Amino acid sequence: MPEIYGSDAYSPKEIAERIEGVGVRKANLPLLPMAALGVLAGGFIGLGALYFNLVVSDPGLGFAAKRVLGGVVFSLGLILVVVAGAELFTGNNLMVMARVHGKITTRLMLRNFAVVFVTNFIGACGLAAIVALSGHGRMNGGLVGESAIAIGLAKCEIGMAEAFFKGLLCNLLVCLAVWLAMAGRSVVDRVVAVIFPVSAFVAAGFEHSIANMYFVPLAIFLAGDAGPEALSWSNFLVNNLLPVTLGNLVGGAGMVGLVYHLIYGRE
DSSP states (O other): OOOOBTTTBOOHHHHHHHHHHHHHHHHTOOHHHHHHHHHHHHHHHHHHHHHHHHHHTOTTSOHHHHHHHHHHHHTHHHHIIIIIIOOOHHHHGGGHHHHHTTSSOHHHHHHHHHHHHHHHHHHHHHHHHHHHHTTGGGGGGGHHHHHHHHHHHHHHTSOHHHHHHHHHHHHHHHHHHHHHHTTOSSHHHHHHHHHHHHHHHHHTTOOOHHHHHHHHHHHHHHHGGGSOTTSSHHHIIIIIIHHHHHHHHIIIIIIIIIHHIIIIIOO
């Protein structure tokens, strides 16, 4: 029988062991399932981002209400990833625990990171294109579309250093959400575990690389040729997505995965 921590949650040491086991399974996934699950995860995070934009486009809500409520509904994305099953680049940064314990090779870990990152982009950007074509932006007298464009533009105007540190703080919280979800034994446990860390990073305005793969392309699609100069693919990929991704890696793999390995993973 597994050790019981508290009432019925897995103990932190058991969580570390479970995450290492999951990392081994993820690393050894065949290419086609890995890619398909990556597309799903990009779409799932995009659905959470869509939900967030719907809330923050309401001018009747105050600043704090928009941020907190928007963060809660954005949690839908990671809930779908954790419960329904999908391959998310930011959460998969915890595979570093299996790597440093020698259970997987660097090649297999980097293969997963590369395939999942690219397919997350396909899923998130593909959903953004569908949403743009659906006329979703015309909701609430066009305020939903205006909000989407404003969000995308704001992300493209962030400085690279700021984007890096916002990405670091974001994935610190995302990987803690995954860590907490691995303590649960039921769907309700996992949902509750995800909501608070994820809503915290969203409310604080931190940067999630996969969410940005939905937010910025949607803004570009909606704005069209008449959009602001800063709202461009090159600006997004170089000035936002690159530093945010690097920050996500440091925050998730370094500040959560490696730290917990030092605590629980060493023999």
